[in-house]
Amino acid sequence: xxxxxxxxxxxxxxxxxxxxxxxxxxxxxxxxxxxxxxxxxxxxxxxxxxxxxxxxxxxxxxxxxxxxxxxxxxxxxxxxxxxxxxxxxxxxxxx
Amino acid sequence: xxxxxxxxxxxxxxxxxxxxxxxxxxxxxxxxxxxxxxxxxxxxxxxxxxxxxxxxxxxxxxxxxxxxxxxxxxxxxxxxxxxxxxxxxxxxxxxxxxxxxxxxxxxxxxxxxxxxxxxxxxxxxxxxxxxxxxxxxxxxxxxxxxxxxxxxxxxxxxxxxxxxxxxxxxxxxxxxxxxxxxxxxxxxxxxxxxxxxxxxxxxxxxxxxxxxxxxxxxxxxxxxxxxxxxxxxxxxxxxxxxxxxxxxxxxxxxxxxxxxxxxxxxxxxxxxxxxxxxxxxxxxxxxxxxxxxxxxxxxxxxxxxxxxxxxxxxxxxxxxxxxxxxxxxxxxxxxxxxxxxxxxxxxxxxxxxxxxxxxxxxxxxxxxxxxxxxxxxxxxxxxxxxxxxxxxxxxxxxxxxxxxxxxxxxxxxxxxxxxxxxxxxxxxxxxxxxxxxxxxxxxxxxxxxxxxxxxxxxxxxxxxxxxxxxxxxxxxxxxxxxxxxxxxxxxxxx
Numbered sequence: 001x002x003x004x005x006x007x008x009x010x011x012x013x014x015x016x017x018x019x020x021x022x023x024x025x026x027x028x029x030x031x032x033x034x035x036x037x038x039x040x041x042x043x044x045x046x047x048x049x050x051x052x053x054x055x056x057x058x059x060x061x062x063x064x065x066x067x068x069x070x071x072x073x074x075x076x077x078x079x080x081x082x083x084x085x086x087x088x089x090x091x092x093x094x095x
Numbered sequence: 096x097x098x099x100x101x102x103x104x105x106x107x108x109x110x111x112x113x114x115x116x117x118x119x120x121x122x123x124x125x126x127x128x129x130x131x132x133x134x135x136x137x138x139x140x141x142x143x144x145x146x147x148x149x150x151x152x153x154x155x156x157x158x159x160x161x162x163x164x165x166x167x168x169x170x171x172x173x174x175x176x177x178x179x180x181x182x183x184x185x186x187x188x189x190x191x192x193x194x195x196x197x198x199x200x201x202x203x204x205x206x207x208x209x210x211x212x213x214x215x216x217x218x219x220x221x222x223x224x225x226x227x228x229x230x231x232x233x234x235x236x237x238x239x240x241x242x243x244x245x246x247x248x249x250x251x252x253x254x255x256x257x258x259x260x261x262x263x264x265x266x267x268x269x270x271x272x273x274x275x276x277x278x279x280x281x282x283x284x285x286x287x288x289x290x291x292x293x294x295x296x297x298x299x300x301x302x303x304x305x306x307x308x309x310x311x312x313x314x315x316x317x318x319x320x321x322x323x324x325x326x327x328x329x330x331x332x333x334x335x336x337x338x339x340x341x342x343x344x345x346x347x348x349x350x351x352x353x354x355x356x357x358x359x360x361x362x363x364x365x366x367x368x369x370x371x372x373x374x375x376x377x378x379x380x381x382x383x384x385x386x387x388x389x390x391x392x393x394x395x396x397x398x399x400x401x402x403x404x405x406x407x408x409x410x411x412x413x414x415x416x417x418x419x420x421x422x423x424x425x426x427x428x429x430x431x432x433x434x435x436x437x438x439x440x441x442x443x444x445x446x447x448x449x450x451x452x453x454x455x456x457x458x459x460x461x462x463x464x465x466x467x468x469x470x471x472x473x474x475x476x477x478x479x480x481x482x483x484x485x486x487x488x489x490x491x492x493x494x495x496x497x498x499x500x501x502x503x504x505x506x507x508x509x510x511x512x513x514x515x516x517x518x519x520x521x522x523x524x525x526x527x528x529x530x531x532x533x534x535x536x537x538x539x540x541x542x543x544x545x546x547x548x549x550x551x552x553x554x555x556x557x558x559x560x561x562x563x564x565x566x567x568x569x570x571x572x573x574x575x576x577x578x579x580x581x582x583x584x585x586x587x588x589x
Contacts, residue, residue, distance in 0.1 A: 003464070007464075008460070011460050011463045011464045011467065012460060013444075014463050014467065015419060015447070015459050015460055015463040016423075016426070016440070016443040016444050016447055017444060017447045017448050017451065017456055017459065017460070018444035018445055018447070018448035019448070027457075027460070030457065030518065031457065031460060031461060031464070033518070033519065034411065034457070034461060034518060034519060035461070035464075037408060037411075037519050038408045038411055038412055038474070038478075039408075040405065040408055041405055041408050041409060041412070041474075041477050041478060041481055042477070044402070044405050044477075044480075044481050044484065046477060046480035046481060046484070049480045049483050049484060050480070050483060051476045051479030051480045051482075051483065052479045052480075052482040052483045052486065053479070054310075054340075055296045055310055055311075055486070055533075055534065055535035056295075056296050056297045056340060056342060056535055056559070058297070058340075058342065060339050060340075061336075061339060061343070063336070072198070075198040076198075078196075078198055079194070079195055079196065079197075079198075079429065079430035079431070080428065080429055080430065081427060081428075081430075081431070081432070081433035082433065088428050088429060090428055090439050090442070091435075091436060091437070091438055091439050091441075091442050092438075093438075093439050
């Protein structure tokens with residue numbers, strides 16, 4: 001499966017990674033190489049085989065819907081590159 | 096005791112020596128702090144914590160003096176820099192986690208500290224554990240303490256737990272933690288001539304381990320002997336309500352499983368693991384392994400794992416898919432690197448472009464693609480169906496055998512920079528290790544021989560939650576192989 005430049009640009013946008021125009025071509029070739037190799041999976045007969053959803057054969061446990069943690073604002077914000085008045089600070093999103 | 100005698104100990108011997116008051120935890124910590132400094136040229140550590148080591152050792156000495164010693168009291172360990180350590184820089188080998196100092200401790204490291212172990216520092220790894228050579232680290236490659244005789248080129252330590260493997264092999268730590276997603280404990284263990292154990296999925300909690308591919312990430316021990324792996328696993332394992340996939344099952348006494356008796360066990364030899372282009376020395380080492388286990392009273396039986404050849408391509412759909420989702424959290428807002436932008440989106444895109452290295456970017460893009468509308472069924476669901484077949488292969492094989500013997504890796508360590516421009520060639524390193532990750536099964540790599548002067552491991556794969564079998568057979572293999580070779584670079588040599 002060969003990816004073209006436009007597809008690489010689209011998935012880079014979906015993944016929120018800025019990719020320079022000059023990088024699109026080599027990246028398309030590289031990713032196509034990997035996908036070509038992955039393509040061999042199509043040779044496996046998986047008719048009536050369910051996709052694996054859990055590697056361990058166990059039911060996910062439930063717990064009571066109660067507060068178990070919290071009141072750690074300063075610890076939560078402690079690693080943030082920018083904070084303001086006890087919140088994470090980001091570029092303006094609402095005009 | 097001389098410094099080199101302290102750094103040559105096993106965990107078991109150090110434990111006995113500490114209890115017999117032959118030396119103190121402080122002496123052990125001082126010797127290892129020195130050893131960590133000596134191996135700086137290997138770039139095995141990203142962060143060292145010598146003062147913390149002395150503090151923890153002092154607490155161990157107090158307990159030892161009072162006769163209330165904990166299972167790992169005074170044992171100096173290196174921690175892969177993927178485990179969050181409270182108040183100690185945790186990087187995952189990535190630029191994007193610049194300056195991240197976790198306000199909490201991972202469950203596995205907390206268990207180790209609660210068992211009395213002493214932290215020497217955080218070890219180098221492939222960025223976000225994505226790689227098989229520890230060359231994708233933002234902090235530069237880790238180097239293998241072994242060199243090919245007559246060849247001075249630095250070799251890779253394997254990956255992604257390459258810093259941990261190098262530190263243990265060069266005697267700068269008695270043992271280390273690793274994580275294994277596609278082979279990241281076992282392959283570097285094989286390359287550096289040490290023991291690496293990937294437990295069953297769910298055996299060791301993933302809580303506080305920086306996530307790569309959540310359904311495939313397995314924390315585990317890296318040690319110099321199988322007994323040490325048993326001791327360390329006992330301290331790391333156990334149910335953790337904070338990890339919903341952590342198994343609520345009791346942790347057995349792994350050391351007690353090392354009976355040395357494997358008489359009557361059926362050892363599966365998968366015919367599909369004889370791959371084209373595999374070095375003759377690996378094939379012959381595998382044959383030696385079969386012979387050693389037969390001599391010990393086990394019965395080799397040929398088995399078939401027909402879906403094996405599709406394990407790697409399935410892995411390279413599933414792991415990047417999970418990674419692309421897990422790594423969405425690195426957005427320049429909550430922790431780590433931020434590159435300013437004109438808008439929120441611009442800030443996200445610039446931050447992630449600057450913060451992720453080439454291999455991580457490649458995998459996030461592949462993952463995004465295989466999960467995107469129109470391709471999800473063809474790639475992601477297809478790969479998960481193949482994964483079901485791989486797990487079924489193992490289930491069928493275990494009807495006929497008690498454990499499986501294979502080589503750990505298709506080659507010995509290669510030079511730093513080799514295979515760097517061909518991602519698929521690099522991926523092939525994990526051909527023998529990936530299937531056990533996809534099926535969540537316990538597997539150990541034990542050093543078994545040399546190829547052109549470099550170590551090679553053999554792998555034992557067991558049934559889910561039967562680490563005891565894997566350890567027992569692994570120890571018999573270790574005893575028969577008599578692997579006493581030492582790397583060319585040892586931290587404190589005689």
